[in-house]
Amino acid sequence: MRSFFKYVLATITGIGIVVVILFAILVGMITSAINQVGSSKESAVPSNAVLYVTLDYNIPERSSPNPLEGLNVPGYGEMKTLGLNDILSRIAAAKADSRIKGIYLNPRQVNVGMASLKQIRDALLDFKESGKFVVAYSDMYTQKAYYVASVADSVFIHPEGALEFKGLSASVTFLKEALDKLGVEMQVVKVGTYKSAVEPFLLNEMSPANREQMSSYLESMYEGILSDIAGTRNIASDTLRYVADNYLIRSAEDAVHRKFADGIRYKDEMLTSLRKRLGAEERRELPAVSLLDYTEANSAESSGGRIAVLYAAGDIVDGEGAENTIGGDRFSRELRRLRRDDRVKAVVLRVNSPGGSALASDIIAREVELTKKVKPIVVSMGDYAASGGYYIAALADSIFAERETLTGSIGVFGLIPNLQGLLNNKLGIHIDEVKTGRFSDLLGSPDRPLTAEERAIIQMEVERVYKTFVGKVAKGRGMTAARVDSLGQGRVWTGSQAQAYGLVDEIGGLQRAIQSAASKAKLSNYKVVSYPSVKDPFSSLLGASKEKIKMWMFDDGLAEYRSYIEQLRTVVRSSGIQTRLPYTVEIR
Missing domain, CATH: 3.90.226.10 (2-enoyl-CoA Hydratase; Chain A, domain 1)
Known part of the structure; x- marks a missing residue:
């Protein structure tokens, strides 16, 4: 009976909180509407x-x-x-x-x-x-x-x-010693000398290969920044570097x-x-x-066809995914719709992703390839289009990247935690099971290490996925598999480096990609339409998931810690074989 009243009280309290929040939101919306009456944009x-x-x-x-x-x-x-x-x-x-x-x-x-x-x-x-x-x-x-x-x-x-x-810097947080103290062993299988996404779980410092690639793309990015500042401030790049190096x-x-x-x-x-x-x-x-309040004048409707800009931002995940992720099923469905829509004459896939699920990446890449057979599809890369983000881009007609875009990272890994030390030795928790075959509990027992045979099976699967990844890139970029493999191995490049190696066609932003798509579709008059479609605020609120509401609320006050929380959540949900950028890169 006590439990019954506890749950009833909790339910009533929860309902009360929701009602108060919804009432505050409704009042705010009405107030906003009243304030806008009688005044035009x-x-x-x-x-x-x-x-x-x-x-x-x-x-x-x-x-x-x-x-x-x-x-x-x-x-x-x-x-x-x-x-x-x-x-x-x-x-x-x-x-x-x-x-x-x-x-x-x-x-x-x-x-x-x-x-x-x-x-x-x-x-x-x-x-x-x-x-x-x-x-x-x-x-x-x-x-x-x-x-x-x-x-x-x-x-x-x-x-x-x-x-x-003072120049650029980038750091990586390593967790191995902390995991050792907790009794957690991260079992890793991977392909790629530079596939360093797993290093924070295995080492306490960067490997030589990772240090080499980070230094390379950081310097490439720095040179571009110095060149831009030199051009507008009329100060030589060497002078800028000298000032930074000496902190003048x-x-x-x-x-x-x-x-x-x-x-x-x-x-x-x-x-x-x-x-x-x-x-x-x-x-x-x-x-x-x-700029937050400025409203541009409505442009006249175009009588020409549409160019669809499909925004793919966030981690690539299996299934539908959330609003801030790229769900394999959801985005493959969007591409099918755009391919079959006669109003849409060309597609620009705007990718800003560090990668994620290899399976979801392949599902989306297939739809990109099918769309290419029907109408032009051009990729525009944002801050990141690496690993799985590059996987879904490789088969497009052409690829645009910014000079500073982090891309490439053609590599694959699997991450399997062994919690035996934590569960058995730290918490006193033991798991026992029965099975019908030798591999019935493959990847299903968190309290024991992989056997040599199990590790070999997973390694073969990772290598198979890498071979498929390399093959898709070779097909899309007109290269041999050996050439792609030499550029792959998990190595990260900037957009300018990737262009030099043939992984990117042109340096330019979204507008350049749209213009290219229009040219390929032979359009001189067109309308740009963004997808997936954005709901109005009220519909968005009514249809919001628990995760979405938490994200809205998290934006205020705790926003500076959001990236760290997201990194931890990414590790937790990274099941299966991954094509992901090495860790989260924050350039300072």
Whole structure:
């Protein structure tokens, strides 16, 4: 009886919490709707304004509805997200918008990968071709913030501010000693000298092969960044490298002296100068609209065909997958629909994935190959398109990558934990079983190590998957299997390195890929449509899974820890044979 009342009370409490949250959301939605009555999107932009750009929010591949964003729900009122697709399209729209006279760039923390940041920087360069100005100001420039700010006509810094410029670094967290203390042995089978995704479970430091590949792609990325900054700041790349190597910028004065910045200003002085530039009254607020709020004008409907942009972002997983993963079944179904849709004349597969399930990757790759026989399909790579991410791209008509895209990693591994030490020795838990055959419990007993025969079976399967992977790449890229194997072995390349080796066709962003798809489809007039389709916020809320709601709520307050939690969850759900990028790479 006591248990009965406990469960009843828990149920009532849970229902009450849900009702309160839903009521707060409903009130917020109604309030938002009321605030919009009588005002048009056009009137939100002053007639003589600057576009205010910060980039200090979450930047996924594309925007998706979050009904909790902007609502005054205690603890969840500050969540801000804007997709890379909207950032690029809004900057492009502002270029032609007569109301926008320039961009006020105020970067500090930039929450996006280097390849995506390169696309944003290129969009700002394109904006400048209109003759409109771009000015940058911040009290603290991180390296990513300065990289994007260096595109500005003028860069200003707070008198007590700082500008970080010290070169790139990347680190790997190793878990072997911790696992040893817990009594957990990670049993690994793999193919690929450079397939280092398993190293954090087996070593306490990088292997020589992994250190070599990381140094190689980090240096390739660094050279590109230095070249870009040199081009816009008129400082030689060798000088930039010298400044970074010796850490010569330690104050705002140093930044100006080394020509990284054009002047030192307080925030009020910066705003005053912008008001004067716009001809605005000194006592009035700066006429500005945030990139988050800026709405581009609706473009006229195209009478031509459609180019479908299919966004594939996240880990590649078996089955349907979640919104932030690439489910093999879900994405193969999307490709079939696009292939059979006569309105769609070409497909651009936008890949931003470190890989995942080998089976799901093969399922999607098959649909890419079938689509290629019916209509053009072009791949555009984001920050990552490695291992399984490259697997699903290899059979397309052509592949575009950013210079900084991490790609390749053509290799395969399997990870089987042996929990005998933890269960038996640490927790006193023992498992006993009966079976009808020698291999009935293959991969089914967590409290014992693999036998030599079992390990040999799994190794053969991993090698078979690797051979299939190499064969798909060879077919798609017009190479011999031996050549692909020499470029594979799990090695990670930057986009520029991959292009030199024939794994990528051209360096360029999503827009270049769309233009290429249009050319292949012989389209001069077309409409770009994004897939999978995005639901409206209310429908998204009603159909939201428990995982999705937790993700929305996690975005606020705990966002800085999210990547670490996701890494742990990835390890837990990485069953079966994997084609995955070596660990999570964060460039600083």
